[in-house]
Amino acid sequence: MEELWATLNDNADKMEKFSHQGRADPGKSVKETVEERLLLAREANRNNVLFGLGGGFAAQGMADTNEAPSPIGMMHSVNLLRKIVIEDYDGGAAPDFSQVPPLLSRIRELFRVFYNFKVTSIRTPDLILCDFDHVFDVSVIMHEVGLTLQLDPPRLQALMDQIGDEFEKVVLDTEPDVGPYREATAEYMDMYGIKPSGQVYWRLFRMFEKANEDDAVYATGWFYIDILVAFMLGTAETAEQKRLQKKALEKLVFWSCDKKIRGAFGDCLADSMRPIYWDNDLLTRFCQAGGLGAILGDGGMNVSSGIAGTAIRTLPDAVWDMESDNSLPTTSKLLLDLGEMSKHRTADDIFLYGCHNIYKRYGIAPFIRAGESDEWHEPEFFCYVAQRLQDEGLPSRTEEEWKKLLGDFRKMPVTVRGRYRWSGLDSAGRWQFIDYYGCDNRDCSEKAELLRHCQRPTGDEAINKEMDRRLYEWGKNMVICDACRSKPYCGVNCQQAAASSHAARCALIQRRQNQAINPPPADPMGWFQE
Numbered sequence: 001m002e003e004l005w006a007t008l009n010d011n012a013d014k015m016e017k018f019s020h021q022g023r024a025d026p027g028k029s030v031k032e033t034v035e036e037r038l039l040l041a042r043e044a045n046r047n048n049v050l051f052g053l054g055g056g057f058a059a060q061g062m063a064d065t066n067e068a069p070s071p072i073g074m075m076h077s078v079n080l081l082r083k084i085v086i087e088d089y090d091g092g093a094a095p096d097f098s099q100v101p102p103l104l105s106r107i108r109e110l111f112r113v114f115y116n117f118k119v120t121s122i123r124t125p126d127l128i129l130c131d132f133d134h135v136f137d138v139s140v141i142m143h144e145v146g147l148t149l150q151l152d153p154p155r156l157q158a159l160m161d162q163i164g165d166e167f168e169k170v171v172l173d174t175e176p177d178v179g180p181y182r183e184a185t186a187e188y189m190d191m192y193g194i195k196p197s198g199q200v201y202w203r204l205f206r207m208f209e210k211a212n213e214d215d216a217v218y219a220t221g222w223f224y225i226d227i228l229v230a231f232m233l234g235t236a237e238t239a240e241q242k243r244l245q246k247k248a249l250e251k252l253v254f255w256s257c258d259k260k261i262r263g264a265f266g267d268c269l270a271d272s273m274r275p276i277y278w279d280n281d282l283l284t285r286f287c288q289a290g291g292l293g294a295i296l297g298d299g300g301m302n303v304s305s306g307i308a309g310t311a312i313r314t315l316p317d318a319v320w321d322m323e324s325d326n327s328l329p330t331t332s333k334l335l336l337d338l339g340e341m342s343k344h345r346t347a348d349d350i351f352l353y354g355c356h357n358i359y360k361r362y363g364i365a366p367f368i369r370a371g372e373s374d375e376w377h378e379p380e381f382f383c384y385v386a387q388r389l390q391d392e393g394l395p396s397r398t399e400e401e402w403k404k405l406l407g408d409f410r411k412m413p414v415t416v417r418g419r420y421r422w423s424g425l426d427s428a429g430r431w432q433f434i435d436y437y438g439c440d441n442r443d444c445s446e447k448a449e450l451l452r453h454c455q456r457p458t459g460d461e462a463i464n465k466e467m468d469r470r471l472y473e474w475g476k477n478m479v480i481c482d483a484c485r486s487k488p489y490c491g492v493n494c495q496q497a498a499a500s501s502h503a504a505r506c507a508l509i510q511r512r513q514n515q516a517i518n519p520p521p522a523d524p525m526g527w528f529q530e
Contacts, residue, residue, distance in 0.1 A: 014043050015043055016306050018039040018043055019040055019307055020307060021036040021037070021039060021040075022034075022038075023278055031148075033151050034147045034151060041143055042140070044057075044267065045057050045058065056135070057219070058134055058136065059135045059215065061074070061114065061130050061132035061133055061134060061135065061138075062114075062127055062131055067131075069131050070128070070129055070131055072129060073129040074107065074110045074111075074129060074130050074138055075138070077106045077110070078103075078107060078142060079141070080099065081099075081107070081142070081145055084099055084103075085145045085155070086148050089155055089158070095158075097159045098162065098163055104170050104223075107142070110129055110130050111130075111220060112179070112216055113129070113130060114127065114130040114135075115179060115214045115219075118215075119214050135215070139219050139222060139223075140222075142222060143222035143223060143226065143272075146222060146223040146225075146227055147226050150226050150230035153230075153234060171228075172228075172247055176221075176224070176255065176265070177217060178214075178216075178217055178264045179211070179216055179264075181211040182211045182212075182214055185204070185207045185208050185211040188207060217261070217264035218265060221265045221266070221269065222272055225252070225265070225273065226272050228251055228252045228255075229248075229272060229273065229275050231245055231247075232245055232248050232252070232282060232285075233275060233279070249289050250289065252291070253290045253291040253294070255269070257330050257334065259333075262297070269298075270298045274307060277307045280314060284318070287315060288318070292315075292319060292327070293330050293332075293333065295308060296312065296335050296351075297334045299347065299349075308350070309350055312354075313353070320358070329366070331366075332358065332369065335351060335354045348403075351406070352402045353399060355385075355397075356398070356399045359397055359402075367382045367385045367386045367389070368382075368386045381409055384405075384409050439478065439494050440487040440494075440502065441494035441495070441497050442498070442501075447474070447490070450467070450471055477490070478490055479491065483506050483510060484505075484506045484509035484510050486506075486509050
């Protein structure tokens, strides 16, 4: 076990070290700087292999060691891309950049073939053309090509002079291929709500698991983000350069803040955005264009938490002051996602710093709006914050006071947290979640009557209003088991009636709580935390 922790600590130190390397330096060649930037990717992949994680970049392709790569296969396509952009240009030959857009499209098509197979296990004729050993073999070459174009502006300009319109169409105008499985899962989740019941829940759970095997965006993410950042770097002098710079900035802000796309890109997004963190002017422009929430989110990710955290602390006041009615909800939402990463100290620090700066400028409104989300679990903390701040007369909050607020919230039993969420829901929301909240006595007569009304609402407005009031009071006034502090009941009678069925569960919860008081060995990277 000690050897494992030593390995984890060593890997964490390397990742932190590599995340700061690869800045453009006149004293280094483009090739040297690219190799430094690739160190983080190579170390992340090494960890994937070391710990036997078979997904992501470690996913195995269809390579056949007995056969040469197909001339229309994946490895031929990506190696030809590298040859044109790097080797031919460096060798003084006239690169045929016209092949780049179709090669990028071909790589995208073959990754779609591969991930369709990964999700469905259905083989198609083109699957044999996915002739790579591991996804990383393709992704790292694309990353190298993207970084080379980013770090060598004359090379990128030569490419744009030859195939500007076609390259823009492939890179800037084509949306990431998140895949039909992620799309369908998101639609079903919206349809059934955050806590579907019974068979629907398990179907969605299986859909979600399968959809997460579709890493087509992740596999190509480095390259596309590298190119967007390339367009954003430097000073745009011509009208065309300014247009591309603006378009790339808007695209990257959207990709960074859209939850579905951001999740599909994973750590690639934070890795490739490092040049933005290193350039304070560019970071400010990115935040003022609506990307502040994304930067806050990156502050809690292992790949970039160090540099993102430092960058966030140096943001000028103008960034925080320029949040709009459109960007503020997104920032609050991404900030809330960061707050969900409990037990990660870096994430907590950035989360509290963000809360402090938003509240200082915009008051309680953003927290109330975030607490009014139609999702059950995510806004509990913001519901709690909104009520605490309202109850205490909107006091001026320091970062230390925010830290205490978060600490108080995390000490609460889950059911108490849920009570704040319950209070934040509107009437329709409370009826929607009635079966997931409240009395744990399966024979509770009040819950049964409320459920009957929920299933067959009357047309009498006065009766409906009275039932709404009863529902609210029923959920608000729960008592909690004193032993485990986890299960709620609407009164002593229900608690006594459920005592025998609750006993075993109560003992199990208490054992887990005792383990939390006497925890296992330290987990510096948070890899083994639930």
